[in-house]
Amino acid sequence: MNARWVAGHRVQLLENGEQFFPAVFDAIASARSEVIIETFILFQDKVGWQLHERLVEAARRGVAIDVMVDGFGSPDLEGQFIDELVGAGVRLRTFDPTRRIFGIRLDVLRRMHRKLVIIDGATAFVGGINFSADQLAESSPEAKQDYAVKVDGPIVDQIRRFAVNAISRSEGRRSTERSTEAPQRGSAAVLFVTRDNLEHHNDIERHYRAAIRSARKSVLIANAYFFPGYLLLRELRRAARRGVRVELVLQGEPDMPIVKVAASLLYEHLQRDGVVIHEYCKRPLHGKVAVVDAEWSTVGSSNLDPLSLSLNLEANVVIRDAAFATQLRSRIHALIERDCRPVEIPEKASGFGLWASLRSALVFHILRRFPGWAMLLPRHAPKLVAAEHVPADRVPADRLGADDPERSHAG
Numbered sequence: 001m002n003a004r005w006v007a008g009h010r011v012q013l014l015e016n017g018e019q020f021f022p023a024v025f026d027a028i029a030s031a032r033s034e035v036i037i038e039t040f041i042l043f044q045d046k047v048g049w050q051l052h053e054r055l056v057e058a059a060r061r062g063v064a065i066d067v068m069v070d071g072f073g074s075p076d077l078e079g080q081f082i083d084e085l086v087g088a089g090v091r092l093r094t095f096d097p098t099r100r101i102f103g104i105r106l107d108v109l110r111r112m113h114r115k116l117v118i119i120d121g122a123t124a125f126v127g128g129i130n131f132s133a134d135q136l137a138e139s140s141p142e143a144k145q146d147y148a149v150k151v152d153g154p155i156v157d158q159i160r161r162f163a164v165n166a167i168s169r170s171e172g173r174r175s176t177e178r179s180t181e182a183p184q185r186g187s188a189a190v191l192f193v194t195r196d197n198l199e200h201h202n203d204i205e206r207h208y209r210a211a212i213r214s215a216r217k218s219v220l221i222a223n224a225y226f227f228p229g230y231l232l233l234r235e236l237r238r239a240a241r242r243g244v245r246v247e248l249v250l251q252g253e254p255d256m257p258i259v260k261v262a263a264s265l266l267y268e269h270l271q272r273d274g275v276v277i278h279e280y281c282k283r284p285l286h287g288k289v290a291v292v293d294a295e296w297s298t299v300g301s302s303n304l305d306p307l308s309l310s311l312n313l314e315a316n317v318v319i320r321d322a323a324f325a326t327q328l329r330s331r332i333h334a335l336i337e338r339d340c341r342p343v344e345i346p347e348k349a350s351g352f353g354l355w356a357s358l359r360s361a362l363v364f365h366i367l368r369r370f371p372g373w374a375m376l377l378p379r380h381a382p383k384l385v386a387a388e389h390v391p392a393d394r395v396p397a398d399r400l401g402a403d404d405p406e407r408s409h410a411g
């Protein structure tokens with residue numbers, strides 16, 4: 001863990017697309033020199049076109065704009081959508097695009113799952129919210145519950161250099177970006193933590209484990225896809241056993257049924273040590289947030305599952321600020337009170353029974369070994385593919401993404 005705490009930040013919690021999109025769109029409209037966006041999902045829907053409009057306007061007034069989307073998460077951007085962006089001067093890149101083989105998509109591993117927006121090297125947005133209409137409650141009953149944070153202060157330069165370096169590295173270029181001194185904006189201390197398949201394999205998980213290990217009163221985690229590694233589960237159980245109130249808010253109405261099935265395999269094992277589990281039932285939970293004790297909190301793109309912890313490219317901010325932690329805890333507790341159901345402890349929790357014991361043993365042996373197994377899964381050097389300007393009357397039918405109608409709603 002080579003990330004370092006940086007003091008002097010103003011942080012603002014943004015809940016769902018209703019708060020996130022206006023804040024981002026206003027920031028783009030006010031940008032003077034540069035906008036950088038990394039997102040797993042950019043859909044060509046109401047929100048995607050609103051972002052498209054802001055980016056085209058900013059590019060035409062001379063703002064340098066770089067957008068990176070993931071080839072699996074954003075497979076269906078059409079020629080007109082792409083060409084208007086590129087024609088205005090937006091540098092649009094797709095992370096590791098691949099096509100179907102015999103109708104099957106095989107590119108599901110090691111995706112670019114980060115959600116970052118950086119404006120003028122001064123303001124950054126980090127979280128789990130994608131650019132899609134299903135992040136708005138008005139879109140459907142299946143709209144996602146999610147969080148992001150707006151950060152102003154010195155750490156933004158670090159986030160910006162990370163994003164620029166990611167582009168340079170993936171294109172085989174060497175970055176010449178240098179650190180600049182940014183002014184302090186507030187009282188919060190912030191860490192920027194990433195996970196990759198090169199040097200930072202488990203940094204985000206290690207920060208979670210360190211915070212849980214140091215907890216004295218409370219651990220509150222709301223996470224969409226919960227099937228963490230053995231070591232993190234062990235820290236949760238140990239914290240509960242020493243008297244820390246450990247609460248998990250997980251999906252009760254998941255966007256993918258397997259999510260709830262996987263998490264439920266862990267329930268009894270956690271509950272017998274005192275971990276309290278709530279299932280959010282109003283709509284799919286997509287958040288990836290946590291609060292520990294009075295000050296520590298995190299918001300980001302990383303789920304607590306094998307894909308995020310061992311395969312995907314992720315980014316979180318960790319915040320040390322009592323006011324922010326209090327606000328985030330209050331928002332999560334509001335979900336618990338309004339829209340969650342408690343997961344009851346089985347009547348025979350003290351005696352697992354043969355099947356439960358065998359199931360628990362199998363699950364935990366898998367979790368214990370998974371990080372090592374992940375290294376054996378298919379690996380390659382991911383690449384960025386830059387979109388090129390093509391006149392509207394000559395856009396080919398197989399333009400990048402146009403031949404793949406399937407959308408990935410996870411992430």
